[in-house]
Amino acid sequence: MAEKLLTTDAELGAAGEAAHPAAGQPLLRIEGVAKTFGAFRAVDGVSLDIGAGEFFALLGPSGCGKTTLLRMLAGFEAPDEGRILLGGKDIAQALPHERPINMMFQNYALFPHLSVSDNIAFGLKRAGMARADIARRVAEMVALVNLEGLEKRKPDQLSGGQRQRVALARALARRPQLLLLDEPLAALDKKLRESTQGELMELQRRLGMTFIIVTHDQEEAMTMASRIGVMKAGKLAQVASPRELYEAPRSRWIAEFVGDINLFDGESKLRDGHRLIIGTRDAGSLVVAEPREPVGGGKLSVAIRPEKVKLSRRGPVGEAGRETAINLLDGVIADICYLGGTTTYKVKLDTGGMVQASVANSARLDVDAYSVNQHVVAWFAPDDCVLLTS
């Protein structure tokens, strides 16, 4: 079986190379694509390049246009404006069956009247492949997604996880240049979802194929994708690596959408070398590192992730204590949320605001834990803050 898989990989690799002959050119280029339904502009001028072999995630809340964008890539909707170039060829107006792109549907859309192998063979038969080749490819695909022994079953005789695998095998069978995945894990329970995430990543890496996944689950996007495009109201708000998205969100909205964050609104007061001092309403004066791009005057927000906020009974200790430009906030514990690996404390600041601190539970015994109404000092370094303008 290992041998069979190896040949699969080699063949798939060859197919992948043939798919994008022009070097330096992205596999997929989306240029100013827009789609309007009635008066609603679902996708509003999106431009994006995706390279061959990327695992790209489109992330956004429901109704942000991510699914519409994916459906335009598959050919189920035709864009009103813009071009979609696949390997340099404009496919924006091509019908779905004319595109070397396959999709894995949200609810799998398996053909209920066909068996597992007939579902997987459907696309191969349409491509006019020889019968023996189809049988061989179906067997490869069944092995690839570990469905041996279930070939004769109908979709409604399968579990949710098995159906998900059939859908994946069916979408991969034609060896598409681009695989689209529409919320592929939404119907699975949490444990299965996490293991499947790993399997999908492993598969994508091994096949060297280009995956575009649509999801509203930011953890899923962060785990799997090498690059994430965050969409809001039909526009791409930011395209970045998971780390950049989390540590350097471009806007207040993105900072709040991706993970938890503490935000303090205020105005720029002073510049001190490479530090800016921001006067905030809820947390007094905060020192932040000067951002690479200069910020104008007016309203600003200081953003700090909860896990970068430290707590102690009296103030910073050790090395950090000697740092002069540290942000120190006095308060009392208002709320404790124990999450197993971490505990999130909500601290009511003496200056009026609230700050969340996420503390790793690195010891089994809670000798260091804080209790409600206990006085604490919340502190964080200027370099851990992000200054947001909008």
Place this chain on the structure above:
Amino acid sequence: MSSRRIFARPARLAAIAPYVWMVLFFLVPFGFVLKIALSQTAIAQPPYEPLFDLAAGWDALEAAFGALSLDNFRLLASDDIYVFAYVRSLTVAVTATALLLVIGYPIAYGMARLPSRWQAVAMVLVIVPFWTSFLIRIYAWINILQHDGLLNQILLMLHLVSQPVVWLSTDSAMYIGIVYSYLPFMILPLYATLAKMEPALEEAAGDLGAPPWQVFWLVTFPLSLPGVGAGVLLCFIPIVGEFVIPDLLAGSNSLMIGQTLWLEFFTNKDWPVASAAAIVLLAVLLVPLLLYERLQKRQLEQGR
């Protein structure tokens, strides 16, 4: 325990109710018809013998049972008139059902793909003709199809024909009438299956390389087969026994079994032969029904 007993009895009664209904309104009348079919014609009131008279005693009843015979069924098999009538009924029903399927399927498909608020409107439009009496609608067709009727006027106006076409008393008129009358019975079950079909299935077929006609033949049509089966049965069975439409719109040179039955019963006053004809018709119609049952059962078992 006590609460269970309280609820158990009405529940059991409710389960029996359909059987009581079947026995009272189907099996008992069927027994009457079967008995008449086995009797002989007589110039009497009622026009057949023997009669069962419970007051006449046991011997008389036994004699009456002895007088029953299968003669009428032998007559049906030996006389061409009846055989032709059955064959014609089945031919008309098969042809009309095929026409209904070909016409009804695109309409049902179109309805199922309308935006949901227009689907309700389309549904009402399909049902609205039922609000007028069936007989009046068939008479309206006589009006439309006659020599100087609406259809001929339109055909002449469009220069499709040079002189009026004879429609009335032809098979064409009968088929027009049947297709018109039964179309809703074909459309509604088809629409019901097509409307609940997941649109993503057709998209998936297209995504996997199937051009639109293959999407239809490989996915949409196979998945709509339960609706096709229901629509075909709902049309085929009553059309086989159809009496009014062929009587009013078709010619009188070849009769359907419903018309033959009517003639035997009312014109010839031959109740036994009419009853025998009705029983054979029932037996003929049981065949497609049983086939459909088997098919559905197999589908259910496959689904499990």
